[in-house]
Amino acid sequence: MVEIARAELHVSVSDPVASSMNFLNEVAGRHPRAISLAAGRPYDGFYSVDDIAGYQQSYVDYLLAGGLSWDRVPGMLLQYGRTNGQLGELISRMLEIDENIVVSPESVMVTAGCQEAMIIVLRALCSDPDDVVLAVEPCYVGLTGAARILGVDAVPVPESIGGVDPETVAEVARRVRAAGKRPRALYLVPNFSNPSGASLPTATRRRLLDVAAEQDLLLLEDDPYGLFGTDDEPRPTLKSLDTGGRVIYLGSFAKSCFPGARVGFLVADQIVVDRAGRRTLLADEMSAIKSMLTVNTSPIAQAVIGGILVESDCSLRTANRDKIAFYRNNLRVLLASLDEHFPQPDRDERGVRWNVPGGGFFVVVDVPFRADEKLLERSAEQFGVLWTPMSFFYADGGHQSIRLSCSYLEADRLAEGVRRLSQLVAATV
Template sequence: MVELSRADLHVSVSDPAATSMNFLNEVAIRFPNAISLAAGRPYDGFYSTEDVQRYLEAYLNHLRADGLSEVQVRGLLFQYGRTNGQLHTLIAKMLEIDEGIVVPPESVMVTAGCQEAMVIALRALCTSPQDVVLAVEPCYVGLNGAARILGVEVVPVPESPAGLAPETVAEVVRAVRAAGKRPRALYLVPNFSNPSGFSLPVATRRRLLDIVGEQDLLLLEDDPYGLFGLDDEPRPTLKSLDTDGRVIYLGSFSKSCFPGARVGFLVADQTVVGENGRRTLLADEMSAVKSMLTLNTSAISQAVIGGVLIESGCGLRAANRDKIAFYRSNLRTLLAALEEHFPQSGRGEGAVRWNVPGGGFFAVVDLPLRADETLLELSAEQYGVLWTPMKFFYVDGGDHSVRLSCSYLMPEQIAEGVQRLSWLVAENE
């Protein structure tokens, strides 16, 4: 049998981000009884198998009510379809209702999860080895992984303890250009980011838009957690504040609906001017990338998500009230458990400290010991609790911090998991 050298395979095969996620999955499989404060997936108690058929019927009835014949409905459901998807009109309406984002439906591309949207955006924007993408660090591993597959360099823009400073973006852009490279876009999660949990204040959002305008930079705004704040304070998306067309908006139905559908989207309403003067939307140009990647997003998955949108009147913020309340309660439970089991927090060198996010699924805890794969193995085997090393989200850093997720568990499991973490810390300092 043929044997291949691993050294001859693409660097993405051995990418630290990908292997780290595989490591987490492998540890979870080996220790199935451990409480996982690592998994950032939604709580599946909100779903039932009967929902799929109901949503599907709702969407098909919507198509029939729009005057489509049974032949046309059957074609939309079972055939290859429009490369950029068939939910663009419904998604555009949802964005206007929930986020105040007003864009033409033609600027919306439906993707196979938000991960595909990242790949498409990076591929379309970065055309040469000198093109780089900036990313707020700590950064979601999926962005780094997508860039590695494409051979696109990611330059970190570090967060301060108070979050992202727009002036830091300008400093990094100038340094990148001085090195002979071309910064194309900045990736960030402005609402309750994964992993840090930070949310940009409105004034910072406006200043960031000014900075990227001055620096001739695009923004890749990823917003999977925007619905799930601890309060109802308005947090306008960068896209809704954008008056210059700087923001490409990346969205997902994994948290607001369910991840098994694997439906995401991007909004690229920027104008592209060809050599002949022809003007098109960036979303239309990006369709060429998608057509060679997945052809189109599953029509059946789109139909199910379409049914969710139809049933909710395209208002997912209102339709997610129960989920919002659940995730709020879980985050408060996590923060209360940290207060209870680490009462020395913030006092003295070596104390355990954590941030207090305004929403989302995650909190970051700084520990007085090295939080690496070895410690995670020990934590799983002897203490029965899993967490995510923050080092997975940095190019270089995060060695003494962990990300705790509270989305998938019941409150009593969260409290027990934090207690077990406290035992790990106390006995291994």
């Protein structure tokens, strides 16, 4: 058999972040009884296989009501389709209703999950070896992994407790230019970020848009958790505040609908001008990249998501009322359990502290020891609890912090997981 030297394969094959996430899955597989405070996936109880056919039928009914003849329906669902997808109109209506984002359907590209959207945007924007993307750190591993696959440098912009500081963004952009590189865009999750849970105040969002204009940056706004605040306070997206075309909006239906559909989208309404002066939408230009990646997003999967949008009158906030209530309660239970099992003053004496996010799925806990893969293995084997080392989300850092997720479990299991975590901490300090 042919043998291939691993060193001759692309660096993304041995990406330490990907290897770390694989390790996390392996530990979970070896210890199936361990309570997982690591999994950031949605709660299974909201999904039923029986719903799929109903959603598809709702979408078919929508097509027929819109004037499509029955003989064309099979082609819409079972054939290759438009590269940028067929849900543009429904998604644009959803964005206007839920997020006050007004964009044309033509500026929407439906992708095979948000991960594909990241790859398409990075590939389109970073055309030169000296082009780099800035990324708020700690950073979602999907973005750094996509950059690694494409050979694009992801330059970290350190995040503070309150989220990224726009002046720090400007400072990093200037430093990158001084080193002979061109910063093309900044990637961030402004609402309840994964992994930190941080959320930007409105004033910071406005200042960030100003800095983007000053530094000639595009902003890649990823917003998978915006629906899931612990209150109903409006948190305007960067895209809704954007008057200068600086924001490319990345969306996902994984948390608001279900992950198995693998449907995401991007909104790129920037104008592209060629040498002859012809003007097109960036979303249209990027379709050439998508056509070489996945040809098009599964029309069957799009029909399922389309049916959910039709049934909810294009308001995912309305469709997700039960999920919003569930995740709000779970976050409160997680925080209350931390208070219970790490009480004052013992907490300070041990050097344990955590943030209090205003929503989302994640809480970061600082601990007075190195939280690495070796400790995670011990945690699973001896104490029956899993968590995610924060070092997975840094180029170099986060070694004494862990990420806890509150999305996947019911409240009593969350509380038990925190109790087990407190036993690990007591035995390790």
